[in-house]
Amino acid sequence: MAHPLDKVAIAGIGSTEFSKNSGRSEMQLAAECVKAALDDAGLSPADVDGMVTFTIDNNEDVALVRNLGVKELSYSSRIPHGGGGSGGSIVHAAGAIAAGLADTVVVWRAMNERSEYRFGQATNPGAVAPGGGATGMEWAVPWGAATPACWQAMFSHRYMTEYGVTNEDLAHISVLMRKHAVNNPNAFGYQSPITIDDHQNSRWIIEPVLRLLDCCQESDGGQAFVLTSLERARDLQQPPVRITAGAQSVPYPIDAITNFYQDDFTDMLSTVGMAKQLYERSGVGPADIQVAMLYDHFSPIILQHLEGWGFCAKGEAMDFVKDGHCELDGSLPVNPNGGLIGEAYIHGLNSAAEGVRQIRGTAINQIANVEHVAFSSGMTGLIFGHG
Secondary structure (H helix, E strand, O other): OOOHHHEEEEEEEOOOOEEEOOOOOOOHHHHHHHHHHHHHOOOOHHHHHHEEEEEOOOOHHHHHHHHOOOOOOEEEEEEHHHHHHHHHHHHHHHHHHHOOOOOOOOEEEEEEEEOOOOOOOOOHHHHOOOOOOOOOOOEEEEEEEEHHHHHHHHHHHHHHHOOOOOHHHHHHHHHHHHHHHHOOOOOOOOOOOOOOHHHHOOOOOEEEOHHHEEOOOOOOOOOOEHHHHHHHHOOOOOOEEEEEEEOOOOOOOOOOOOOEEEOOOOOOOHHHHHHHHHHHHHOOOHOOEEEEEOOEEEEOHHHHHHHHHOOOOOOHHHHHHHHHOOOOOOOOEEEEOOOHHHOOOOOOOOHHHHHHHHHHHOOOOOOOOEEEEEEEOOOOEEEEEEE
């Protein structure tokens, strides 16, 4: 049975350049990427009646409405859980359309996360702001665990110990993401491949789990999407990308970032629950996915994404990567754009945009015969298909 979101499509995508210093305000970045997405769809700001972004986006929708010339909003929402909620922003937009609350919804994320502030540093207040997905900071920060790298390393170290994964093993993931970025002129890693030795010679961030080259790119930039009904999208200028299914999973006990409450750190409970919902709602299974866009803010989380979605068995993900399954010519290409490690970190939405391009057939590293793309941001995710 088709899920209600099955009648919703992504009709346009747009972005700014991704850089280390945009030289302009976050509002300017937001306006630019939304206008680019509307142009891509063949629509204008006057067509927009819904907007969705993150709780930690610094741009107010009312200001963006004025700057773009949007006539009236009938729907507006903001998604919590930091990067884990990036898929949720698209799910909320699609849900509003399916429910008849809006006809054309824009999703955006714009950030000067490198030139103005840095999520990777302990001095950044944005990482612990309300809506950032961290409620257990008092159990982490006083003891030195004050950055996303620290929090991720807690889980990853347990997983690596349990399954015999070393930091040198993780180098294969970082090398692969940079390899995929080499042909992508929008990527930080454009024409800049790395080797295992490069990875192993990069400095430790959290020993013995994360080196510098295990970490995503702190980036300036904006990314936007335009969603509307599938029927309407078919009359617009781009091939529609169907929201085959969307899901969000926030199981007990959980915290989006400092998730030190669950019994087994080797499981990514939210991803397991989210993927289960997606498969049930879409009738699509792991074998039906041709491309996986996996949120790779740090290299080891790729392993738990792969297992949470059922692409391989528990504890087998590292071998799955080493055996070439995630290469462009493998059984499950992962992040053909380079992901957050190789391309940029726009809170995961740039990876969702690559999923759209893969369905359209317009990606730089285009995979042949793509029918379904999985987008996973941990707590939220989607399956994209043809419209």
